[in-house]
Amino acid sequence: MNERKTQDKDGQDSDFVTDEQDSDFATDARMNERKMQDKDGQDSDFATDEQDSDFATDTRMNERKIQDFAPKIIECNSGLQIECDILFWVTQASAAPWLQTAGLATDASGFILVNDKLQSISHPQVFAAGDVATMVNHSRPKAGVFAVRQGKPLLENLQRALQKKPLKSFIPQKKFLILIGTGDQRAIASRGKIGFGPESLLWRWKDHIDRKFMDKFTNLKMEGRSYPSSGKGKSRKRKDSQIMHCAGCGAKVGSKVLEKVLHRIQQETQRDDILIGMNTPDDAAVVRVPTDKVMVQTIDYFPALVDDPYLLGKIATNHCLSDLFAMGATPQSALAIATIPYASSTKQENDLYQLLLGATEILNQAGAVLMGGHTTEGAELAFGLTCNGLAFSEKLLYNSGMQSGDVLILTKALGTGVLFAADMRLRAKGRWIESAIESMLVSNQNAAKLLLEYGATACTDVTGFGLVGHLLEMVKASQVAVELEIEAISVLPGVAEILQQGIFSSLYPENLRMSASIQNSDQVSSHILYPLLFDPQTSGGLLAAVPGESATACLQALQQEYSESRIIGRVVMLDTGVLPIKIC
Template identity: 60%
Template structure:
């Protein structure tokens, strides 16, 4: 056997900008053993700046011009943290996040872009639409397009503040898109005003005089009103007030002015320029902290300052990767000198473009747009057509100084336990963040060194116990801890119990003690967050080393015996309500092969993070006769369990009523199935006329969704028909927006079920 390579160094990337996207692809082609990459980003789809104007003009679809970071991260073997960095602790080498515990690093790279400076202009933060972050801008832009589409007869006045390349191109593409919408609605005569406001005497200050004159002529030709030499002094709800006293009436202004940096960069102690951007040397290293790298708009090369343009971020990707690899391997970095002159192709929104480089400019012509389109699509293909397998050629290096046992095989038995010191430190850090709940019925827990926990059961109550354990399906340990705890607690909620306590069992990948401590902190912090919200105490547990991250819980719950919700309480006339959409099994099966869109997985994670506790209480409050949680056996498998435990009845299941997660129908139709799906198919024998069922029936809801195993799935509650409408309304108000009445209990029709079982059946309608 070959000894597994433990994690010994952490490289953390903040932001999913162009440079980091290139870095992820290159890393996936040639990873370094022992080095773990983590990407922290609150935007899972990176918009490609070169295609953004075309998207505004309606020439591209969303997926054509956005880099989906989730399949890219899986290809690269990168841990993906969906959060926003808000600071750095450079004394302890940790990234401070908005919603996660601090994330430790040995090496750090920052590529978070820039933001137009709006804070200095009164009213700009309240009423202007900054073009960055781009994801937020696009949301507001689509709302404007929707408004024009729904009210095409209403006059519209838009302002654009900033006459650089970004502002000019945005103005032209906005005009093209809105005129297209008005034409489609038959209201091309609706007044449409676009005002471009620039403090300089000429637009495009970074380009040649000839290019400026050319673009100024095009703007005037297309009816875009220029206001040159005007500085906006205030933004008001209905317009812009300039320092000269001029008033420019507009409904919504877009802010495309000189960029600024996130304030926390300077506050962290990094050396920054006068606008807050990180100062880096020729190797893209911070001049004050050499273990911190930066690229793209957020970085200023001290010896080679360049404009904040996407072309430089793209060009920095390769040298950034090279120097990050050299840092991990203990090699000296290589300097990089960016080009001085660069080509820009300005799209006009009508499939024509103007080309400019240095003093030269040509166009507009369709040929330049086609050239630009080919360049942009070729760049995006690098991220949509990833190689099927990572390269087997990887650099070998022994990280002997930080390895706990150089090249030794990991032990089994008690030798596989996590050491006491990292375990103790991890627990102390988690308890500092989430102080232990105080419950009188927990007699012995984490606060004592005893060999077992002790709990007390109140007189007249019963103790319910359940256990769950599974491998990580997401690579963010904090999120996985929450999902695993939600999944385990759902068994208690389904039976009408209140959680009391839990014991954890965790498998941590091979790593140095310090790395295992950090991983355990995030894992237990996520789990503790969920347990505390449910009123349960983490009493203890067990940790071992293994090849993959895994987590489980043995959970205890308390309930009055008369209040228990069994599975076997189905009665004719009752309505079955499902509280969460289906599809986690097929989506994550597709995600493992990088065939699921990132937004589909984000949607699935959101549902898995939703607790079933409130839903269970709503079911109890509406007279539920039976309940179960929908997990590994799929909807039909758990429904069959309810049928087997009830008096002979049947169920009429409305396949078209089943709520599905976004993308689940697509991945099922493409053939992506969980490895448990084939075993769950055994429940098909409970479905009446299943063998004669045509696969083409109900194309929107594939019947195979019935066998899809769910992780942290919803509850399937059985309530009287008269309370079902109110129950559904209460679930929707409580945030279970996808709750649906999916089936009705009917008298048994005498169908013959599998041998040895009672006579029951499921009829699909």
């Protein structure tokens, strides 16, 4: 192929294809054109009559450079001008600047130089493969075929490096097949110096290869968790393990691990009302409660929904503290309970440290301290806390305070339950889970302060029982009814797509029983978001009843920090013989 470079508007060379690739065609995308004219001005079919295609390409061979371009015209050095509706400017791979800045040896283009073992030639502990790397002894184009082929040897050498075994060399293939679609359900093929097409048969071949490859990332196999069976790096299912793990107090994490972790945890917050905490080896913590206040206590504990112990510590702590915020209490102290997966003492120490680090960061931000806790070994990572808060008894918020005329405000978007249910089934996109985690990392503390400031009459946090479950507790306690606006509820990204696939949390069927309290459930149950009303939330938002006259101002204040806050309904009088919840 003959194309090497293109020029941008300023006449500077811009790589159009990589120097290592043989590519000698350019395409001119013509949208909504059913036909093209040949040299004699005659119409020639580019898309077959059977195809419903509004996209055509004009292949111009041997045009070495593009001199200039405008929104709808390309001008080549030869003087050729091509009109087009859309210009696709194709560039080659480029390296991130930080690779050089980090001190890694790189080639002239900034890609990491690696040896035959895929190790950095300057930092052997660093491995690199794919577009980010250039093999010193086997220079190849930045093409997907090479990146894919490097995956398995990279994995094997990483495992060998950890096991202190000799690394294996990898030599990439020299020739490879190129299949390029021309946009009209045909394709061009080349391998080495041989090329042919465009042909529809080649397109079908390319389409089959692409779909087969992508299917590996769509229909993923769900694998169970594995646990160490020996000190030699092998693992197997725990039920087949030869190692016996004791129960009772024999399941505790070792004292040396615990001692090392607690020595590393530095708490920024210090309180005078904590008489005995983690700084002494006593059997229990001791706190002082002021005579004019009451102590509010809550406890939560659940298995990890994220793999990162640090994030789990933060999410679980936010979740636990929300009960205090919903009651109008100020956090004072907490005791932790952690289950750490079976592993070496070094791994357990790191997991426990990361877990408690995340927890203490959130506690300290809330003005509370971690006083102690309990650790145990188990099959899966899990974490929870008993949280203590202080409040003036006359300022406590109850579920029973809702009054007719109040407006319902929800401070966070819904959907963590279905999102992580989909994630467990390998059906959730990464950005959806990232949005959910971002939401769960937001504390409800400031939201609670604002709700109190604007005269909230009742409050709860939306967690395991779902929106309807927790709302029903408030309705029953207050002896009122509510009208809930389903379209007003804020929803996390990806939730609608997951619900359409029929994916729900394992707790959803039990929560769905609450639909017996909805007076028009038959009419609204077909709404795409209806199952979301029963979705269990982790570190969910606050649901509060606010007097109607202050609701708008309260919402505006909340949205300065809690952008997903919404007015989702109103409180009305309860009619005898009528179910208390109506979906509007």
